[in-house]
Amino acid sequence: MSTQKTVRQQSDEVRHNPLRLDSKKAEQIIDALNTDLAATYTLYHQVKKHHWNVEGAEFRDIHVFLGEFAHELEEAADHQAERLQSLGGVPIAGMKALAEKSPVTPEDEHVYTLRNSLENDMEMGGDVIETMREHIELTTNLGDHATAHMLREQLLELEEYVHSLHHYLEDDTLVQ
Template sequence: MSSQQTIRQEFGTVRENPVRLDEEKAKQSIDALNSDLAATYVLYHQLRKHHWNVDGAEYGQLHDWFGDAAEDAEEAADEMAERVGALGGVPISGPAALEEHSPVDFEGADVYDVRTSMENDLELYGDVIEYFREHVMLVENLGDYATSELFRDRLEELEEDADDLQSFLADDTLVLESATH
């Protein structure tokens, strides 16, 4: 590792951008992107945790679903981070910064039964969806239509996943353990 450290751009600063979005508007878009990027990583880690820990009669289907949903979140995070760079900003990174800037909370390290895990996921999806909706309107009002499109595409995926979770949680889908064995 080099002993000399040269900072090319500090986090929170905005440089001139090639898409010619005014600096103040770019800053607002970058802030929204970084907030949703942090929330997406919280969602990613929670889904990945459930992918690793799912058990029970629907193991195969749920294991695959959690894995696919986590991969979708990771891909979306990458797209948001790249958009931050295109707007002249620095994408948020690192566990502490992600936790500090995320508007949503991770459920924690404990492992829950699959129904509780999925209920927690559905709640988290709902919160993330609300932030994305707010940010679609914000960036559109700023004239940042490309970021709006990115948010809209991700919002559609989030809503589809939330609908899947709601379907999984229907009373007749998950095998419930009987209280009397």
């Protein structure tokens, strides 16, 4: 196995982009998108953990719901990474870098009650929503309407899932 490594672009390097976005603006947007990417992956891993560990009378419905939620998060992360690459940046990908860049902190490795798990997902989802709203405003103010549009679409999806979590956590239920 070769130990030679040829670096094409440093992780913190921002290259000229073909989208004709000023490099100083692109740097700010790339930084914001890497934060969103880290937050999205953090939420993805926590939701996926709960998808794997869900038990109880509502197992089937919640298992499916969390699987769909995780899938949407994974797609959002992919779009975020591709967008920041098109702006001349390098998407963060290593677990250490993702953890350091993420504005949200996942729960630990233990398995919690379903209610606690969904509460934790709802709380983290709300935190990610707040970060995305800030970045929508940033990208709009910097004139990157395409990134703002992408984030708005992702925000709408995330808000729908967080709203559904809220419904799952309501006290009114037929299950005893």
